[in-house]
Amino acid sequence: EDKVVQSPLSLVVHEGDTVTLNCSYEVTNFRSLLWYKQEKKAPTFLFMLTSSGIEKKSGRLSSILDKKELFSILNITATQTGDSAVYLCATLSPSGSARQLTFGSGTQLTVLP
Amino acid sequence: GAGVSQSPSNKVTEKGKDVELRCDPISGHTALYWYRQSLGQGLEFLIYFQGNSAPDKSGLPSDRFSAERTGGSVSTLTIQRTQQEDSAVYLCASSLLPGTVDQPQHFGDGTRLSIL
Numbered sequence: 001e002d003k004v005v006q007s008p009l010s011l012v013v014h015e016g017d018t019v020t021l022n023c024s025y026e027v028t029n030f031r032s033l034l035w036y037k038q039e040k041k042a043p044t045f046l047f048m049l050t051s052s053g054i055e056k057k058s059g060r061l062s063s064i065l066d067k068k069e070l071f072s073i074l075n076i077t078a079t080q081t082g083d084s085a086v087y088l089c090a091t092l093s094p095s096g097s098a099r100q101l102t103f104g105s106g107t108q109l110t111v112l113p
Numbered sequence: 114g115a116g117v118s119q120s121p122s123n124k125v126t127e128k129g130k131d132v133e134l135r136c137d138p139i140s141g142h143t144a145l146y147w148y149r150q151s152l153g154q155g156l157e158f159l160i161y162f163q164g165n166s167a168p169d170k171s172g173l174p175s176d177r178f179s180a181e182r183t184g185g186s187v188s189t190l191t192i193q194r195t196q197q198e199d200s201a202v203y204l205c206a207s208s209l210l211p212g213t214v215d216q217p218q219h220f221g222d223g224t225r226l227s228i229l
């Protein structure tokens with residue numbers, strides 16, 4: 001059974017801090033790993049990582065994938081209160097025609113002013 | 114539309130009733146997915162529609178759950194004879210048709226279903 005494990009489960013930091021969120025996975029037929037940010041409602045897409053060692057960056061957020069060690073990290077620098085959310089990691093490992101995502105349980109990030 | 118649209122945003126119903134949840138995907142997205150997010154649980158895949166192909170129903174938890182997608186666009190998820198354990202947020206996502214290049218899934222705000 002495919003498994004995605006995120007750590008830590010929750011994290012409380014102060015504005016300006018840098019955080020690193022972890023995601024490890026054990027999946028068959030791995031294709032891609034995705035990061036989402038979920039505030040009140042819809043998970044918002046952040047990154048999709050397919051190749052090992054290539055950093056993806058968007059503003060203060062960056063992410064990288066290690067396909068040998070089967071993990072990914074999401075970094076957020078100079079955190080702001082608006083970064084408070086649940087960060088979800090998911091793997092895409094289709095069988096047949098399916099393209100469903102397998103999600104981790106998420107990391108609840110709280111950024112205090 | 115600009116994003117995935119789901120309705121209703123909230124639904125409260127009595128145990129044993131049937132419910133229908135609606136999803137309108139992003140225009141041009143031919144792949145559509147339903148997920149369920151229960152309290153304290155991660156997102157759980159339910160069903161996947163790709164273009165005109167037969168849907169992948171491997172995630173549906175019981176035969177009380179069904180979904181259809183008419184005209185390759187709007188989808189409805191139906192839960193018959195609802196049970197209290199069906200209480201959850203039901204999320205719909207859509208993407209461009211996956212091929213040799215994977216496509217990110219974009220989510221709607223979900224329908225919060227509460228079974229009394």
